[in-house]
Amino acid sequence: MAKFKAKVNRNIISCRKKQQREAIFKVYKDVIYAVTQGKFLLVNVHEIYCYTDEGVKLAAVNIFTNKDVGLARQITRQVVKDVFPEYDKIQKILLCVSEAATNILKHAGPGQLIIKKTSDDSLRFIFNDHGPGIDIEYLPSMLFYKGFSTKTSLGYGFNLIYSIVDKMILSSSPNGTTVAFDIILE
Amino acid sequence: MFEVITCHNESISCLKLSGELDISTVEKFRLGIESIPETSTEVHLDFSCVEFVDSTSIGNLVQVMNQMRAQGVKVMVKRIPKEIYEVFDLLGIPELIGEEYFECLI
Numbered sequence: 378m379a380k381f382k383a384k385v386n387r388n389i390i391s392c393r394k395k396q397q398r399e400a401i402f403k404v405y406k407d408v409i410y411a412v413t414q415g416k417f418l419l420v421n422v423h424e425i426y427c428y429t430d431e432g433v434k435l436a437a438v439n440i441f442t443n444k445d446v447g448l449a450r451q452i453t454r455q456v457v458k459d460v461f462p463e464y465d466k467i468q469k470i471l472l473c474v475s476e477a478a479t480n481i482l483k484h485a486g487p488g489q490l491i492i493k494k495t496s497d498d499s500l501r502f503i504f505n506d507h508g509p510g511i512d513i514e515y516l517p518s519m520l521f522y523k524g525f526s527t528k529t530s531l532g533y534g535f536n537l538i539y540s541i542v543d544k545m546i547l548s549s550s551p552n553g554t555t556v557a558f559d560i561i562l563e
Numbered sequence: 564m565f566e567v568i569t570c571h572n573e574s575i576s577c578l579k580l581s582g583e584l585d586i587s588t589v590e591k592f593r594l595g596i597e598s599i600p601e602t603s604t605e606v607h608l609d610f611s612c613v614e615f616v617d618s619t620s621i622g623n624l625v626q627v628m629n630q631m632r633a634q635g636v637k638v639m640v641k642r643i644p645k646e647i648y649e650v651f652d653l654l655g656i657p658e659l660i661g662e663e664y665f666e667c668l669i
């Protein structure tokens with residue numbers, strides 16, 4: 378009986394902890410969404426599919442080695458050229474692709490880039506990995522503070538992407554990370 | 564493709580970089596830097612043929628510049644194309660290191 382009670386207690390505690398985590402997540406999500414005026418969306422691992430399933434897939438690139446970062450840029454250049462031949466700010470998009478792909482290699486191990494067309498004038502770049510994930514506590518620093526890094530690098534990548542793209546979506550857990558961003562080509 | 568062409572004279576070393584600088588070229592850049600003779604007191608990095616930079620390659624450059632400065636070597640980044648300089652600027656690098664060390668291509 379005592380054993381049973383202890384087990385019930387443990388279950389109640391772990392359930393409370395889960396609720397607490399979810400409540401904290403929701404605060405981060407709402408505050409970041411408001412502060413960025415809807416530009417940065419933090420979603421959980423179930424919600425992310427709403428954003429990754431949307432649109433028509435145009436290309437996929439595996440990010441396995443350092444060389445693949447250049448390949449990802451090359452394929453991005455080709456896709457943008459095919460879809461919007463007269464677009465002239467490609468350099469900024471290539472920078473974002475390079476940053477997100479490099480983050481996968483530096484902080485997560487192998488991953489993948491998928492490029493999708495989500496409307497007549499917008500592309501979505503989706504980066505998936507199965508790395509250790511990003512701690513949401515770090516998010517405010519990563520977004521708003523130039524030079525935040527958990528490693529000895531500059532810590533500018535994430536902030537750079539955020540400052541260039543039109544919308545950014547993040548889902549992260551200890552089983553991996555999805556970073557997606559939208560570029561409106563006009 | 565990324566290439567480093569070096570030429571050294573008595574006290575000045577020139578490194579002409581060409582191509583795209585990213586995580587895959589950090590090592591090659593380092594090798595180029597290591598080839599600079601100890602007698603050099605000034606290093607010029609010619610960026611006129613650089614086609615791409617990102618936070619990783621700029622982070623690496625900043626590291627190299629700081630190391631060389633600590634050894635009393637003056638490092639200048641010269642002939643930077645406009646769109647490459649824009650990335651330096653986005654990252655606030657000229658302010659960090661000193662604007663006088665960066666020269667744009669005209």
Ligand SMILES: Nc1ncnc2c1ncn2[C@@H]1O[C@H](COP(=O)(O)OP(=O)(O)OP(=O)(O)O)[C@@H](O)[C@H]1O
Nearest residue numbers: 480484485510526527528530531532533534535618
């Ligand atoms: N895909 C990822 N998986 C796990 N952690 C990540 C991922 N992407 C980013 N991070 C974390 O976010 C931090 C900030 O990333 P950011 O790109 O801004 O800086 P950095 O990669 O450390 O340095 P830099 O991009 O300037 O070379 C990283 O230090 C890392 O801890």
Ligand SMILES: [Mg+2]
Nearest residue numbers: 476480534535
């Ligand atoms: Mg980075």
